[in-house]
Every structure is written in C-alpha cells, then in structure tokens.
Amino acid sequence: MSAPRISVLLPIYKVEDYIEDCLDSLLSQSCTDFEIIAVDDGSPDRSGQIAGRVLAQQDRIPWKLVRNIDNKGLAETRKIAASEARGDYVLCVDSDDHVHRDLIRTVLREADQHDADVVIFAAERISPDGTASARIDSGDGIITGVEAVQKILELKLPAFCWNKLVRRSIFVAAEHPCGLIFEDVCVSVQTLANSKVVRLIPDKLYSYMVRESGISRRFNPQVVDLFAIMDRVEKSTASLPITDYKRLFFRLKYSWAFRAIAFQTAIAAPTYHLASPILQSVSEKLHVKHLLGMFADRHLKLFIVMTMLKIHPWIFYCVVRRFNRR
Missing domain, CATH: 3.90.550.10 (Spore Coat Polysaccharide Biosynthesis Protein SpsA; Chain A)
Incomplete structure (x- = not known):
C-alpha cells in the first residue's frame, strides 16, 4: 500500500x-x-x-x-x-x-x-x-x-x-x-x-x-514560558532578511508577549498573591526604554497600563481586574 x-x-x-x-x-x-x-x-x-x-x-x-x-x-x-x-x-x-x-x-x-x-x-x-x-x-x-x-x-x-x-x-x-x-x-x-x-x-x-479549562482561560504559572519562547524566536529570526526587523521583533516581544503574560495573569489569577511573582518578573524585565518604544510605536493605552505595571504590579493588577469585569 x-x-x-x-x-x-x-x-x-x-x-x-x-x-x-x-x-x-x-x-x-x-x-x-x-x-x-x-x-x-x-x-x-x-x-x-x-x-x-x-x-x-x-x-x-x-x-x-x-x-x-x-x-x-x-x-x-x-x-x-x-x-x-x-x-x-x-x-x-x-x-x-x-x-x-x-x-x-x-x-x-x-x-x-x-x-x-x-x-x-x-x-x-x-x-x-x-x-x-x-x-x-x-x-x-x-x-x-x-x-x-x-x-x-x-x-x-x-x-x-x-x-x-x-x-x-x-x-x-x-x-x-x-x-x-x-x-x-x-x-x-x-x-x-x-x-x-x-x-x-x-x-x-x-x-x-475555546474551552473553559483552556490555557487562555485559567491561571497557569507556566505563562512565563513566553520569555523563553521569545528568546528562541529571536535566535531563529535575527539573521533573516526582514525589513525593519528590530522594530517588528520589539512589537512581538514586548507589545504582544509581555502584554500576554501580564494581562493573562492579572485576569486569570484568583488572588494578587498568586499573580504577584509573575507580574513582578515582567516588571523587572520591562525597562523604561521598552515603555518608550511602545509610546513611539503609537501604542498609547498599552504604554500607560504597562507603565502602571512598572511602577507597581499591584496597581496594574487592580486596574486590569476592574476593567475586565465590565
């Protein structure tokens, strides 16, 4: 056959x-x-x-x-x-x-x-x-x-x-x-x-x-795996002949991946105690130059809310939880 x-x-x-x-x-x-x-x-x-x-x-x-x-x-x-x-x-x-x-x-x-x-x-x-x-x-x-x-x-x-x-x-x-x-x-x-x-x-x-038990709808500490995934993606794409590569990869890494880790954690974690270590890890990896990059890329709302995360994860957690309930 x-x-x-x-x-x-x-x-x-x-x-x-x-x-x-x-x-x-x-x-x-x-x-x-x-x-x-x-x-x-x-x-x-x-x-x-x-x-x-x-x-x-x-x-x-x-x-x-x-x-x-x-x-x-x-x-x-x-x-x-x-x-x-x-x-x-x-x-x-x-x-x-x-x-x-x-x-x-x-x-x-x-x-x-x-x-x-x-x-x-x-x-x-x-x-x-x-x-x-x-x-x-x-x-x-x-x-x-x-x-x-x-x-x-x-x-x-x-x-x-x-x-x-x-x-x-x-x-x-x-x-x-x-x-x-x-x-x-x-x-x-x-x-x-x-x-x-x-x-x-x-x-x-x-x-x-979409299942109620799906990864995007429940709290999963493994969401931080996205940090490692972004490192692998950068390694496999950095040498490709892509126009404006640095700006585009910045958008994928910070405007998408960092945002996904932070928002998914804040929305899905039942308590701040559980969310805090993950949000803190994002805050520590998020530098002022990254926030300015979001602003320069015209992502004003994301710039504002991620600035809250940088100031203190608890502020970010409260704001995201409040607006997600609406």
Missing part, C-alpha cells in the same frame, strides 16, 4: 468528552489521502481508549495509535507522532477541535498546484456556548517563508500549528521546545523560515474550540 500524502498528527490528553467528535470530523473527510497518527500522551482518563475504539470501527482511513507511558507534553508528543508519520506533509490537529470536511482535499490541492512547503488556512474560534466568536484570517496569496515570518512579527499572521499544512521534512527539522507552553510560536516561525513557498488561502477549514 502506498503511503498517504498527509499525516494528521493528533496528540491526545484529557479530552474524553471531545475526542470522538474530533475524530468524526477527520474520518468524514471528502478526501481519504491521509493517515491519522494519534498519540495518547499518558492521559489519565479514557481518551486513548475512546480514540482506539473509534478508529478501529472503520477501515476507510489508515491510522496508528501510540501510547506514551508518561505524559511528555504537546511538543514532544507531536515529535513522536511525526516520527511515525509516512506522509509528504503533516497536519497538526488538537484533539478537542473540529475540522471542515474538505480540509484534506483543499490543502492537498493547493500544495500540489503551487508546490508549496506550507499551506496556511483560515479558522474560526468557537465559544464554550457553541457560537462562532471570531474568524482567524490567513490572507490569500503566495509568499516566501521569510515573508510569512515577517507577517508573524507584524502580528498579521497567526503562529498556530493547527492552521498549517507543513512539508514533513521541514516540520521534523524544527525545534520543538519540550516542556514549554506557547511552543506553536517557535515551531511556526522555524518551519516558515525554512520554507520557500507558502500558500495562504482564505478558506475557513478549522474550528478552534
């Missing part, structure tokens, strides 16, 4: 309420030229058993289920899945999300037509109540990998792994920062930096399901 063109990488961990719906959306694809590489990452619930049962009940799509004895985290689990893959391309899917029935057909067609190393598609964000809350756009066109990295630095292109079809050889060569969250930013930047042709398509092919 010839190898399928696409390998879907499906890490599984604590998704027993969602994994069956995710697999149903994959197994009902209009194109069958793909395989599913599912990895049970030591999940303490029935997620792996449910996945095995659903996959075994069909013979339309080839599949493999790998089980990690210990929990290894998302980045390492994706690497394990990629090592088992046979496809020319890999497609990352989160096991509590859904995909459009024409996802495989569409991205494979675009990859073949343009000999693309990466195909990036649009998605929708689904709120816990089931309503579509936002569209995640990708644009439309053919650009180079360096141009795609520049769009990420400009905050014009999302750095998720799950909205990108990537040539497998490029994906496995990228650094997958094990043990860190927000690893998608690092992986996306490196895969794009090593790609020649990137096809952007406007088709909305993925539904990102």
Whole structure:
C-alpha cells in the first residue's frame, strides 16, 4: 500500500468528552489521502481508549495509535507522532477541535498546484456556548517563508500549528521546545523560515474550540514560558532578511508577549498573591526604554497600563481586574 500524502498528527490528553467528535470530523473527510497518527500522551482518563475504539470501527482511513507511558507534553508528543508519520506533509490537529470536511482535499490541492512547503488556512474560534466568536484570517496569496515570518512579527499572521499544512521534512527539522507552553510560536516561525513557498488561502477549514479549562482561560504559572519562547524566536529570526526587523521583533516581544503574560495573569489569577511573582518578573524585565518604544510605536493605552505595571504590579493588577469585569 502506498503511503498517504498527509499525516494528521493528533496528540491526545484529557479530552474524553471531545475526542470522538474530533475524530468524526477527520474520518468524514471528502478526501481519504491521509493517515491519522494519534498519540495518547499518558492521559489519565479514557481518551486513548475512546480514540482506539473509534478508529478501529472503520477501515476507510489508515491510522496508528501510540501510547506514551508518561505524559511528555504537546511538543514532544507531536515529535513522536511525526516520527511515525509516512506522509509528504503533516497536519497538526488538537484533539478537542473540529475540522471542515474538505480540509484534506483543499490543502492537498493547493500544495500540489503551487508546490508549496506550507499551506496556511483560515479558522474560526468557537465559544464554550457553541457560537462562532471570531474568524482567524490567513490572507490569500503566495509568499516566501521569510515573508510569512515577517507577517508573524507584524502580528498579521497567526503562529498556530493547527492552521498549517507543513512539508514533513521541514516540520521534523524544527525545534520543538519540550516542556514549554506557547511552543506553536517557535515551531511556526522555524518551519516558515525554512520554507520557500507558502500558500495562504482564505478558506475557513478549522474550528478552534475555546474551552473553559483552556490555557487562555485559567491561571497557569507556566505563562512565563513566553520569555523563553521569545528568546528562541529571536535566535531563529535575527539573521533573516526582514525589513525593519528590530522594530517588528520589539512589537512581538514586548507589545504582544509581555502584554500576554501580564494581562493573562492579572485576569486569570484568583488572588494578587498568586499573580504577584509573575507580574513582578515582567516588571523587572520591562525597562523604561521598552515603555518608550511602545509610546513611539503609537501604542498609547498599552504604554500607560504597562507603565502602571512598572511602577507597581499591584496597581496594574487592580486596574486590569476592574476593567475586565465590565
């Protein structure tokens, strides 16, 4: 049997309420030229058993289920899945999300037509109540990998792994920062930096399901991993021929990453006692020159609120909590 063109990488961990719906959306694809590489990452619930049962009940799509004895985290689990893959391309899917029935057909067609190393598609964000809350756009066109990295630095292109079809050889060569969250930013930047042709398509092919227990909605001290992720991103992008690189990377690091760490902590932490060490770490890394850079970049509101953080984290915490309740 010839190898399928696409390998879907499906890490599984604590998704027993969602994994069956995710697999149903994959197994009902209009194109069958793909395989599913599912990895049970030591999940303490029935997620792996449910996945095995659903996959075994069909013979339309080839599949493999790998089980990690210990929990290894998302980045390492994706690497394990990629090592088992046979496809020319890999497609990352989160096991509590859904995909459009024409996802495989569409991205494979675009990859073949343009000999693309990466195909990036649009998605929708689904709120816990089931309503579509936002569209995640990708644009439309053919650009180079360096141009795609520049769009990420400009905050014009999302750095998720799950909205990108990537040539497998490029994906496995990228650094997958094990043990860190927000690893998608690092992986996306490196895969794009090593790609020649990137096809952007406007088709909305993925539904990102926002869960009440999701990382962006609960307090997680690991949010400080973004500091390390930014260091890795800088290391892999500093030598790229990107116009106005220093200003763009400043915007990604301070206007996005530092802001994300501080705001997410202030909003999600139930008490200032829990938030204080993280907010203090941001304050210590945030210098006056960075605040002036935000002002010069015309981010006046961000300049004001981050200045409050620099003055004292408690002021920042109180202000953010008050306005977030409105």
